[in-house]
Amino acid sequence: MTRLWVSISAWRGVNATVHLIAIFATIFRLHHRYRLRRLWWDDYWAGIALLFSFGYFATVWMRRDVGDPSLGRKEAVALFWMTTTFFPCEVWSARMSLAFSIIRLIPERAIFRRRCMYALATIFGMMWLALILEKLWVCASDSSWTHTVAVQCLLGNAVGIITLCTDVISDTCLIIIPLFMLREVRIPVGQRRLLLAIFCSSIFSSLAGVIYAIFVFRADNLGVKRGLLISLTANIKAAVTLLVCNMLVIVTYFYRTFRRGQDLETDHTPVEPSKPAPVPASGGNHYTTTTDMSSVPTFETTSTFDTSPRSAPTNPTMTSSKFVNTAGTPLPTITETDTPSPSVATASVIVDSRPHFTKSAPA
Known part of the structure; x- marks a missing residue:
């Protein structure tokens, strides 16, 4: 594999851009829901993901290039633990927000479906906890990485495989379940296509997760820049996942604003009601x-x-x-x-x- 190279300036520019887009989208979503007094658990989870995104975004400016003496070894180790913790917390908080957005769309009388979605959200929380514990176990059991030049813990193939599997399973559930729900809901074709496109946007989070897993698998061939490259893909994945969880609210807002509540496509002729004649x-x-x-x-x-x-x-x-x-x-x-x-x-x-x-x- 050809060794990749990235400068610290380009790395910061890309990470800052994707994080700012996701952060502003989340702030807009929370402000919009607060103004309408419609805050619910999906918004609360988005707010939790926003807090982790702030912490993860701060690590972008704390990062130094490999061999930069301005960042001490202890600071570099602390920075690694911060990124290792904030990254999965931001990703899985955003997925919890998506799961509760689906629960919000399920009618109150559909008790069985709502219980199934609550069970799925619980499984997401267990995956979240398992990934954090696994990373802590791998990096804490062998502290030799703290004395390397890059100060980067190699998570190994086991962590990459588990991360990839959980990403694919969770994102697949977040795509298939809304598709199954919308099949039984009678809404105009234009709005149906809009909702399908919004929920299918979770596939971008899966693609970012696949790229991240590839870099984790091939960490040994990335050279001294492996820390920046893995961190770059992790930041993109976290920002994309946070942005996807806000798409339903943002796209719906602009759809109602610019379309004034009209269908995207008019595929039926409205029938005028009979007018009473006094x-x-x-x-x-x-x-x-x-x-x-x-x-x-x-x-x-x-x-x-x-x-x-x-x-x-x-x-x-x-x-x-x-x-x-x-x-x-x-x-x-x-x-x-x-x-x-x-x-x-x-x-x-x-x-x-x-x-x-x-x-x-x-x-």
Whole structure:
């Protein structure tokens, strides 16, 4: 393998750029959620990742080139432990934020799915702890690296393999689970594609992890610059992972701002709802309807009621009822024979089941 070389200035420039982008994205995300009063555990984990990113970013300016006497050996060893601790903490805090972002999208009634995601977040925490303990064990069990020129602990292939496996497993879960969820959610095609693109951006974190693992595997062939090269890939991986966990909030914000809540693609014609048409009726009443009932026939009901005084023992009885279809079709007459009352008034009511209604009161 050809030996790579990188200057300390270029190393700082690249690391500072990627870290600043990730830091400002996280600050924007937290401010936006705080302004909307919608802070939740996914935002809290992003804030924890931001704190570790500040510490990891500070180590960029503390780093010196190989053989630089301005940085003592004890300071170099302390700097190594800082980078070794802050790096996995920033990466896995960002992944925890992604996991809780998915939990946030799961409805409250889907108890089983939410429990599965909480279990996955717990597994992420166990992977996080296992990687830190493994690095501490490898570098603390053999302190010979503290006396080398580069002051860099060689983690070995075991750490590289475990790191690569955990990266692939975690990022695959963070991609497949949202895809499975969105398959059962009825949303417009444009928004669906947007969400798929956001969650699939976790693949960039996996690619950065693969590059980091390759440099860890080939550390023996990198020469004295191996510390800078491995640290460079680690910084890029941490910044990309932190940036990816903020993509859902940032892209959604700009999508709503510039698209004004519209779909990315209009692939259906909206149906205009029926507008109610007010129709005045006698007596100053107004009736509205949204259903076309013009084809329904109307009926005229003529009834004769007994309107004798209330002191009379007889009850009001209907003597005859005749239904006439105004559409022209005669209907049968229903007659009930009873003793007619001396005083009778006739009430004629026309009921129209169409939008237009007419009332005729007694003269």
